[in-house]
Amino acid sequence: MREKEVFDTKFDKPVFLxxxxxxxxxxxxxxxxxxxxxxxFLSALFxxxxxxxxxxxxxxxxxxxxxxxxxxxxPLGELWLNIIxxxxxxxxxxxxxxxxxxxxxxxxxxVEAGLRCSLVKKLQELSIAYHKxxxxxxxxxxxxxxxxxxEMLSGQLFVGMxxxxxxxxxxxxVVLIKSRLVFVFFLLSIPVAxxxxxxxxxxxxxxxxxxxxxxxxTSARVMEMVELVPITRAHALEDEEVKRMxxxxxxxxxxxxxxxxxxxxxxxxSWTVFQxxxxxxxxxxxxLAYKGRISIGEVVxxxxxxxxxxxxxxxxxxxxxxxxxxxxxxxxxxxxLLAHDVEENEGKRELSDVRGEYVFEDACFTYKEGNKPVLNxxxxxxxxxxxxxxxxxxxxxxxxxxxxxxxFDKLDSGRVLLDGNDLKDVDLRxxxxxxxxxxxxxxxxxxxxxxxxxxxxxxxxxxxxHDVIKAxxxxxxxxxLPDGVDTMLGEHGDTLSGGQRQRISIARALIRDxxxxxxxxxxxxxxxxxxxxxxxxxxxxxKGRTMIVVAHRLSTIRDADRIAVINDGxxxxxxxxxxxxxxxxxxYKLNSIQTL
Numbered sequence: 001m002r003e004k005e006v007f008d009t010k011f012d013k014p015v016f017l018x019x020x021x022x023x024x025x026x027x028x029x030x031x032x033x034x035x036x037x038x039x040x041f042l043s044a045l046f047x048x049x050x051x052x053x054x055x056x057x058x059x060x061x062x063x064x065x066x067x068x069x070x071x072x073x074x075p076l077g078e079l080w081l082n083i084i085x086x087x088x089x090x091x092x093x094x095x096x097x098x099x100x101x102x103x104x105x106x107x108x109x110x111v112e113a114g115l116r117c118s119l120v121k122k123l124q125e126l127s128i129a130y131h132k133x134x135x136x137x138x139x140x141x142x143x144x145x146x147x148x149x150x151e152m153l154s155g156q157l158f159v160g161m162x163x164x165x166x167x168x169x170x171x172x173x174v175v176l177i178k179s180r181l182v183f184v185f186f187l188l189s190i191p192v193a194x195x196x197x198x199x200x201x202x203x204x205x206x207x208x209x210x211x212x213x214x215x216x217x218t219s220a221r222v223m224e225m226v227e228l229v230p231i232t233r234a235h236a237l238e239d240e241e242v243k244r245m246x247x248x249x250x251x252x253x254x255x256x257x258x259x260x261x262x263x264x265x266x267x268x269x270s271w272t273v274f275q276x277x278x279x280x281x282x283x284x285x286x287x288l289a290y291k292g293r294i295s296i297g298e299v300v301x302x303x304x305x306x307x308x309x310x311x312x313x314x315x316x317x318x319x320x321x322x323x324x325x326x327x328x329x330x331x332x333x334x335x336x337l338l339a340h341d342v343e344e345n346e347g348k349r350e351l352s353d354v355r356g357e358y359v360f361e362d363a364c365f366t367y368k369e370g371n372k373p374v375l376n377x378x379x380x381x382x383x384x385x386x387x388x389x390x391x392x393x394x395x396x397x398x399x400x401x402x403x404x405x406x407x408f409d410k411l412d413s414g415r416v417l418l419d420g421n422d423l424k425d426v427d428l429r430x431x432x433x434x435x436x437x438x439x440x441x442x443x444x445x446x447x448x449x450x451x452x453x454x455x456x457x458x459x460x461x462x463x464x465x466h467d468v469i470k471a472x473x474x475x476x477x478x479x480x481l482p483d484g485v486d487t488m489l490g491e492h493g494d495t496l497s498g499g500q501r502q503r504i505s506i507a508r509a510l511i512r513d514x515x516x517x518x519x520x521x522x523x524x525x526x527x528x529x530x531x532x533x534x535x536x537x538x539x540x541x542x543k544g545r546t547m548i549v550v551a552h553r554l555s556t557i558r559d560a561d562r563i564a565v566i567n568d569g570x571x572x573x574x575x576x577x578x579x580x581x582x583x584x585x586x587x588y589k590l591n592s593i594q595t596l
Contacts, residue, residue: 025327025330025331026157028330028334029150029153029154029330033111036106036107036110036111039103039104042103043099043158046096046099046100047159049092050093051167053086056089058300058305058308062298062304063078064079064082064297065297069296070295108151108155108158111151112148112150115147115333116143116147119336122336122337126343138217140223141215141219146333149329150329157323161319163312164313168308168309168313171306172309174305178298178302182285186306200265200269204320204321204324205327207258207262208328209328210255211256212328214252214255215252217248218251221244222245225245228241270313277306278303278306278310281302281303281306285299285302286299345429348425348426348427349425349426351421351434352430354431354434355419356385356419356546357381357418357420357546358382358405358417358548359381359416360378360379361414361417362415363379363380363404363411363413364376364411364414365404365411365412377569378401378414380564380571382548383562384419384546387562388560388563389549389550389557389562389564390402390549390550390551390564390566391564391587391590392565392567393567396567396568398550402518402520402548404423405548407423407428434516435514435518436508436509436514437517437518438502438506438519438520439505440520442502443505444501444504445489447489448485448486448488448489449489452508453465453468453469453485453507465485465511468511469507472510474500474504515546516545518549519548519549520550521550554591555594557577558577561576562574563576563587565590
C-alpha cells in the first residue's frame with residue numbers, strides 16, 4: 001500500500017514522505033530525509049576525515065614494527081614520518097567530529113520534529129470515528145516512543161552503518177593490495193555473517209512487533225488507570241485496579257523477555273562464530289610469517305584489520321535488533337499516516353456566510369459496530385435563529401444528530417441541508433468557523449483562564465473579553481482570583497467547580513460570535529445554583545443565533561422556541577413546551593416522570 005504524503009513543517013527544510021511502502025521501510029526512512037541529503041552527505045564526508053586515524057593506525061603500527069625489527073633496512077626518518085602522519089590525522093579529529101555531529105544532528109532533529117508535526121497534523125485530519133476507535137494511549141506512544149525509535153534507527157544507519165562500511169571497506173582494500181591470499185580468507189567471513197543474520201531475522205522482527213503492540217496497549221491502559229483514580233478510590237477498588245494493571249504489565253514483561261532471549265541467543269552465536277574466525281586468522285597469518293611469506297608487522301596489520309572486520313560485523317549483527325525495532329516503529333507510524341479515514345474537504349464549496357437553518361431529509365445512520373439504525377428516516381427542520389431542544393430517552397439518537405450537524409459522522413442515506421446546501425458538498429471547515437460547541441464534559445487545558453476562553457483567537461481585546469465574562473456570570477469568580485483572568489488553571493481545570501468550568505466553556509463559545517450554537521447536556525451534571533448561572537449564560541448566548549440543545553432536564557428548556565422529541569431515530573413530536581404539554585403525548589409523559 002502506498003500513498004503520497006507531504007509534510008509541511010515550520011523548520012528550515014520541510015520533511016517529505018513521498019511514498020510509504022510497509023514492505024520497504026528503509027526506502028521510507030531515506031525518503032523522510034529529503035531536503036536534508038546535502039547535510040547527510042557533508043556529515044558523511046567529515047565523518048570519513050575525522051575517522052581517518054582509526055583507519056591509519058594499523059598501517060602506521062605495522063610500519064613502526066617493521067622499522068623497529070629491521071632497523072638496518074629502514075632509516076630513522078621513516079619512523080618520525082609515520083608518527084607525524086598519525087599526529088596530523090589525530091589533530092583533524094576534533095574539528096571534523098564537531099562538523100560531522102552538527103550537520104547530522106541538524107538533519108535528524110529536523111526530521112524527528114517534522115515527523116511528530118506530521119503525525120499531529122494527520123491526527124487533526126482523521127475522522128472523529130477513527131479517534132473513537134483508536135485509544136489515545138496508542139497514539140501517544142506512536143508520537144513519542146515510535147518517533148524516538150526512528151531517530152535511534154537513523155543513528156544506527158547514518159552513523160553506525162557508515163562507520164561499519166568505512167572500516168570494513170578500508171580493511172578489505174588494504175588487505176587486497178597487500179595479499180590476495182589473505183584477502184580470500186577475509187571474504188569467507190561474509191557468508192557466515194549473512195547466514196547468522198538470516199537465521200534470526202524473522203524471529204526478531206516478530207518479537208519486536210509483539211513487544212511494540214503490547215507497549216502501546218500498556219500506554220493506553222495506564223492513561224485509563226490515571227483517569228479512573230477518583231472512581232477507583234471512591235469505590236475502594238485499588239486492589240482490583242492493581243491486579244488489572246499487574247496482568248497487563250506481566251504481558252509486557254513476557255513479550256520483553258521473549259525479545260531479550262532471542263536477541264541474547266543471536267548475539268551469543270554471532271560473537272562466538274566471529275571469535276573463532278579471528279583465532280583462525282591469527283593462526284593463518286602466523287603460519288605465513290613463520291614461512292617467511294609476510295613480515296611480523298604484516299601479521300599485526302592483518303590481525304588488526306581482521307579484528308576490525310569481526311568487530312564491525314559483530315556491531316552490524318548487534319544493530320539488527322535495534323534496526324528491527326526501528327523499522328517496526330516506521331510501520332507503526334505508517335498506520336497513522338496511511339489511515340484513509342479522513343474528513344474530505346478539498347475541492348468542496350466553502351460557505352462565507354451561514355444563517356443557521358438545518359433540514360434533515362429522510363436521514364439514516366447506523367454505527368459500524370451496530371446493527372440497528374440510530375437515525376431511521378429522520379425528518380427535522382431547524383429554523384434560522386431559533387432555539388431547538390432535542391429530548392428523548394438515552395440512545396434515541398439525539399447526540400448522533402449533533403454529530404451529523406458537526407460533520408463528525410456521515411449519513412448512510414438521506415441528506416442534511418444547511419441554508420439549502422447539502423452538507424456532503426460543503427467544506428465543513430468553513431461551516432465550523434460559524435459554529436460553537438458547549439459539550440457536557442467541559443474540556444479545559446493547562447493555561448490561564450484567558451487562554452482557555454480565547455483559545456485559537458489571539459487578537460481578542462480586553463474589552464470584548466470582559467463583556468463575554470460578564471455575559472456568562474464569571475465576573476465574581478474572576479475578581480476573587482489572585483491574577484484575575486490570567487490565573488493559571490491546573491490540568492483539566494480541576495481547581496474550579498463544575499459550574500465554573502462550564503461557564504468558561506460557554507464563554508469560549510460566546511467569544512467566537514457564532515451563528516450556530518450546539519449544547520450537549522450542558523447542565524446535566526450541575527447543582528441547581530450552578531444550573532441557574534449556566535441557564536442565564538445560555539440565554540445570553542442564544543440571542544440572534546440558531547441554538548440546538550440536547551437536554552435531559554426538561555425544566556431547563558422551557559424557554560426553547562421549539563422542542564423535538566426523538567424516539568428510535570425519528571422525530572415523533574415537535575412544538576413549544578406548552579403545545580407538547582397540552583398534547584399529552586410522549587413529551588408530556590417524559591415531563592411527568594421527571595416532576596414526580
